[in-house]
Amino acid sequence: MIDVHNTAVLAQAQDGSPFTLVIAIALIVVIVAGIWKTFEKAEKPGWAALIPIFNVIVLLDIAERPIWWIFLFLVPFVNFIIGIVIAVDIAERFGKGVGFGLGLAFLGFIFYPILGFGSAEYRPTGRQ
Helix, strand or coil: CCCHHHHHHHHHHHCCCHHHHHHHHHHHHHHHHHHHHHHHHCCCCHHHHHCHHHHHHHHHHHCCCCHHHHHHHHCCCHHHHHHHHHHHHHHHHCCCCHHHHHHHHHCHHHHHHHHHHCCCCCCCCCCC
């Protein structure tokens, strides 16, 4: 026998309110805009923030890391460490410290807009 009450509760739990949808879309727009502006500050195409794998390649370029590191993102647990290293490298290229890099790694939805719309300037080191 089908329990109608539990089915209705599950259907309601999956149905999001319009307010939640608006907040989610606004958050996504702010994050993408922050990464877009960060890319433009680094003299990279801003639209690259919208292309899934290409945006990681651009981040590797900004961090001045070899492109083959993209394969390290496919290795479990290693990808976590590589993500932190790249975030710290990006922060350093913009004159920020390790703490800001950790913010980029763990709270990117806050720190990328700060980096993109803030006064930080891109300063490549020339290594790679």
